[in-house]
Amino acid sequence: MKNLTSYLTLNFSFSPSEMEQLLGCFALRTLKKKDYYLKEGQYCKSVGFIEKGNFIYYQIVNGEEKICDFAFENDWVTHYKSLLGNLPSEISIKALENAELYILNLDKIELLSETLPKVNAIRTTLAEQYFTKSTQRATSLTNLDAKARYQALLKEIPFIHQRVPQYYIASYLGIKPQSLSRIRAMK
Amino acid sequence: MKNLTSYLTLNFSFSPSEMEQLLGCFALRTLKKKDYYLKEGQYCKSVGFIEKGNFIYYQIVNGEEKICDFAFENDWVTHYKSLLGNLPSEISIKALENAELYILNLDKIELLSETLPKVNAIRTTLAEQYFTKSTQRATSLTNLDAKARYQALLKEIPFIHQRVPQYYIASYLGIKPQSLSRIRAMK
DNA sequence: CTTTTATGTTCACCTATGTGAATAAATGGC
DNA sequence: GCCATTTATTCACATAGGTGAACATAAAAG
Numbered sequence: 001m002k003n004l005t006s007y008l009t010l011n012f013s014f015s016p017s018e019m020e021q022l023l024g025c026f027a028l029r030t031l032k033k034k035d036y037y038l039k040e041g042q043y044c045k046s047v048g049f050i051e052k053g054n055f056i057y058y059q060i061v062n063g064e065e066k067i068c069d070f071a072f073e074n075d076w077v078t079h080y081k082s083l084l085g086n087l088p089s090e091i092s093i094k095a096l097e098n099a100e101l102y103i104l105n106l107d108k109i110e111l112l113s114e115t116l117p118k119v120n121a122i123r124t125t126l127a128e129q130y131f132t133k134s135t136q137r138a139t140s141l142t143n144l145d146a147k148a149r150y151q152a153l154l155k156e157i158p159f160i161h162q163r164v165p166q167y168y169i170a171s172y173l174g175i176k177p178q179s180l181s182r183i184r185a186m187k
Numbered sequence: 188m189k190n191l192t193s194y195l196t197l198n199f200s201f202s203p204s205e206m207e208q209l210l211g212c213f214a215l216r217t218l219k220k221k222d223y224y225l226k227e228g229q230y231c232k233s234v235g236f237i238e239k240g241n242f243i244y245y246q247i248v249n250g251e252e253k254i255c256d257f258a259f260e261n262d263w264v265t266h267y268k269s270l271l272g273n274l275p276s277e278i279s280i281k282a283l284e285n286a287e288l289y290i291l292n293l294d295k296i297e298l299l300s301e302t303l304p305k306v307n308a309i310r311t312t313l314a315e316q317y318f319t320k321s322t323q324r325a326t327s328l329t330n331l332d333a334k335a336r337y338q339a340l341l342k343e344i345p346f347i348h349q350r351v352p353q354y355y356i357a358s359y360l361g362i363k364p365q366s367l368s369r370i371r372a373m374k
Numbered sequence: 375c376t377t378t379t380a381t382g383t384t385c386a387c388c389t390a391t392g393t394g395a396a397t398a399a400a401t402g403g404c
Numbered sequence: 405g406c407c408a409t410t411t412a413t414t415c416a417c418a419t420a421g422g423t424g425a426a427c428a429t430a431a432a433a434g
């Protein structure tokens with residue numbers, strides 16, 4: 001729980017005993033490459049903290065996997081709308097590498113909110129993070145051309161080419177793999 | 188408070204006395220056409236319920252107003268990220284018509300959460316609504332062409348042309364006014 | 375190691391949207 | 405009701421990105 005512990009320590013101010021209580025509510029879940037954290041149609045009932053590995057969020061549209069998000073170590077993984085609204089998920093979340101998640105179930109979150117109100121700070125952070133990510137993506141899609149979006153993504157996630165196939169990157173950027181190749185070739 | 192009262196009655200289950208307590212926390216704010224609910228750089232400290240009127244959310248990019256959202260009667264208006272994270276807003280929210288808002292200040296929300304925990308359902312609805320809107324916009328920008336995005340918008344907000352100038356609609360769709368004209372002419 | 379499959383590149387051509395200008399129509403102020 | 409301003413349309417041309425194919429390379433499977 002190395003990453004999780006330091007993430008919580010760095011970003012929130014829990015006392016040692018609170019931290020112990022909190023960590024006790026997480027359960028380890030290991031996923032193999034290509035395993036799903038969540039499949040379209042399922043109800044998302046937990047949030048996961050990525051201790052190791054990475055994930056794509058995607059939707060199938062006309063038979064194509066349309067990538068709408070990436071997540072790496074120290075990110076949270078969940079489908080926010082499904083979790084909040086108790087709705088079936090429209091998206092799937094798949095591991096691209098063997099992964100380790102620390103899972104916090106929704107019922108535990110509710111319980112913790114009562115006994116340890118500070119965890120609400122985590123909920124707020126999560127909401128803010130998800131909201132920010134999706135609005136930034138929309139903003140970037142309307143205000144920048146494909147090359148500029150690619151450069152912004154590289155700046156945000158410099159190691160992305162080491163961990164995500166290029167056609168997934170293209171999909172996230174809203175272009176075809178050939179177009180991303182062309183953009184890269186132009187330099 | 189006609190719209191606010193029926194919105195709360197329809198979507199949540201407050202008792203008459205809870206409703207009274209809740210409504211008592213809102214304050215009326217009237218805005219003239221072109222007035223701002225929030226300006227870029229300000230800290231958003233409230234949510235507003237639109238009793239009457241409409242609003243655009245926008246950012247200035249290269250001197251252009253880039254529209255990222257619309258809001259009408261029975262919508263909530265706030266900058267979610269600024270509100271949650273206590274951050275200066277990157278966007279401005281402007282009335283396009285004379286408007287009436289019922290304002291709920293952040294401190295009142297916090298207080299209510301304690302005395303009337305049911306209001307958390309409103310907070311959750313807000314989070315879900317904002318998250319859904321922005322992810323849908325990003326999805327539509329990557330998966331649909333401009334014509335299909337326009338048709339989807341018309342379906343979602345059929346009266347939009349009666350209440351929003353067309354160049355704002357074009358901006359929201361991520362295209363130039365001339366392109367929207369062309370799309371409309373093609374039928 | 376060899377074969378198969380997955381991924382990335384390049385190319386020629388096509389299409390949707392951008393650009394800038396001219397014009398028309400609608401709206402608001404007086 | 406008239407003029408100024410704002411908003412919408414149309415056009416000719418430019419450009420970014422899509423399409424489908426061929427090929428190249430890398431990775432996985434046997």
